[in-house]
Amino acid sequence: MDGKPLVTTRDRIDQGVRLRDVDNDGRCELIVGNPTQNAVFGWSPAENRWKKLSYALPPGSAIVDAQGRDNGLRFVDINEDGYADVLFSNERAYSLHQFVVKANPRLSWEVGWNDEVAAGQRDKSSPIPMIVRGGETPGRTGGTPVLQTARSAGNNGVWFHSHQMWVQNEDTAALSNVVDRRSFKQLLTADQPPPKSPEESLACIEVRSGVKVELVACEPLVLDPIAFEWGADGKLWVVEMGDYPRGLDGNGKSGGIVRFLEDTDGDGRYDKSTVFLEGVNFPTGVMPWGKGVIVSTAPEIFMPKTPMATVRRTCAGRSSPDLPKATNSIAAMASTTAWTTGSMARTATAGG
Ligand SMILES: [Ca+2]
Numbered sequence: 001m002d003g004k005p006l007v008t009t010r011d012r013i014d015q016g017v018r019l020r021d022v023d024n025d026g027r028c029e030l031i032v033g034n035p036t037q038n039a040v041f042g043w044s045p046a047e048n049r050w051k052k053l054s055y056a057l058p059p060g061s062a063i064v065d066a067q068g069r070d071n072g073l074r075f076v077d078i079n080e081d082g083y084a085d086v087l088f089s090n091e092r093a094y095s096l097h098q099f100v101v102k103a104n105p106r107l108s109w110e111v112g113w114n115d116e117v118a119a120g121q122r123d124k125s126s127p128i129p130m131i132v133r134g135g136e137t138p139g140r141t142g143g144t145p146v147l148q149t150a151r152s153a154g155n156n157g158v159w160f161h162s163h164q165m166w167v168q169n170e171d172t173a174a175l176s177n178v179v180d181r182r183s184f185k186q187l188l189t190a191d192q193p194p195p196k197s198p199e200e201s202l203a204c205i206e207v208r209s210g211v212k213v214e215l216v217a218c219e220p221l222v223l224d225p226i227a228f229e230w231g232a233d234g235k236l237w238v239v240e241m242g243d244y245p246r247g248l249d250g251n252g253k254s255g256g257i258v259r260f261l262e263d264t265d266g267d268g269r270y271d272k273s274t275v276f277l278e279g280v281n282f283p284t285g286v287m288p289w290g291k292g293v294i295v296s297t298a299p300e301i302f303m304p305k306t307p308m309a310t311v312r313r314t315c316a317g318r319s320s321p322d323l324p325k326a327t328n329s330i331a332a333m334a335s336t337t338a339w340t341t342g343s344m345a346r347t348a349t350a351g352g
């Protein structure tokens, strides 16, 4: 490298040189990743030598630290496209870069670990747990930080299995099943902003002059709302689809809810929430009608007679999670006709 031979160890210190087939062509590439060297070489049979490739390990990452210790870099196929991505995480920094197999000029992507999912300096909100931890380990010996020795610094109890990143160490003892578990999907969305509070969401809504938006209902009174409609008595009827898209148990168990909210003290904010119907299969619409409500849950539109009950019947032809094809919300267009909307729309006359 730079005209000098690559060495795997120097003064008995691991220099982070590894062989790995990163592009799945059946031949290993040669990778070097330490604090002063970062490169990937490919073997050229024609020239009978290693040639430096256009890409290297992601910026800031390295296989070993200056002492030759595990620096928290792992090759894991997080997006499951068949190519190992680089997940890097220690007490100072974290990053996740997906391997780009084919250059895409439109996206400014070049071959290599160039699709950055997340990268940053570690703080309390860092989305990727530490793979190794060196330096100070808080919480030991009665809360006094202990500077770890080179021998003890290292493995934070991380492994990868079943599309998940697992962490088990003294910090996870109080967690469910004593593990901190992150799905690959969670890691891939690590750079997405966290959900906003109701007040923060409200502050994001822009309206034209003279119009005001007020918060009238939020969690936990209502969760996963899909559609809502007011009744003449002031009740706000809401359908919730917390079972979308795979069911409550991940295996299609129906878990949709129809509920109504009431403002019992007249201050303009709903304060009471009542479950009217639960166990509904992907409900998409609700509308007060006569003495009850009409609920749409493709392929059925029905008026439940028994409130507070779990809907035990199964719909003929269970609705597909492909909801763009399903019945959508319900709207009243005339005094005796309710309309549903959706790409497979139908109308239902619901007299009296
Ligand atoms: Ca290769």
Ligand SMILES: [Ca+2]
Pocket: 076, 077, 078, 079, 080, 081, 082, 083, 084, 085, 098, 099
């Ligand atoms: Ca990958």
Ligand SMILES: [Ca+2]
Pocket: 262, 263, 264, 265, 266, 267, 268, 269, 270, 271
């Ligand atoms: Ca109220």
